[in-house]
Amino acid sequence: WLLGLIASVAVVIGIGVLEQMSKQEQLKQEMIKVVESEEAKAEFEEVLKNLDSKALTAQGKIQSYKIDLESVKHSPMGGLFVT
Structure with a gap:
């Protein structure tokens, strides 16, 4: 019965984690x-x-940009952090 109890607890924890x-x-x-x-x-x-x-033009220092989707995080103040 002890093994069954341990298995049940492990399954419940596993479901919660998933x-x-x-x-x-x-x-x-x-x-x-x-x-x-x-x-x-x-x-x-x-x-x-x-x-x-002059950003995003041929004359500007910033000619293009790319968002790193892996860097997207939730801000504690509401909003998002993005690189």
């Missing part, structure tokens, strides 16, 4: 959708143009 991992993956996918949206693209470009008025 459910938590699934929720985290869903949250990550939602954050990536937000980062890839047209609204986010406009915000990124506005920030770059504030740094360099």
Whole structure:
């Protein structure tokens, strides 16, 4: 009976861990959708143009940018951190 109890507890813990991992993956996918949206693209470009008025042109120092999707993280203040 002791072995059965230990196995039951292990199964319950395993199910909880898998459910938590699934929720985290869903949250990550939602954050990536937000980062890839047209609204986010406009915000990124506005920030770059504030740094360099000729950004995203041949004359600017910043000619292109790429979002590192692996760097997307939830901010504790609400919002996202992106590299």
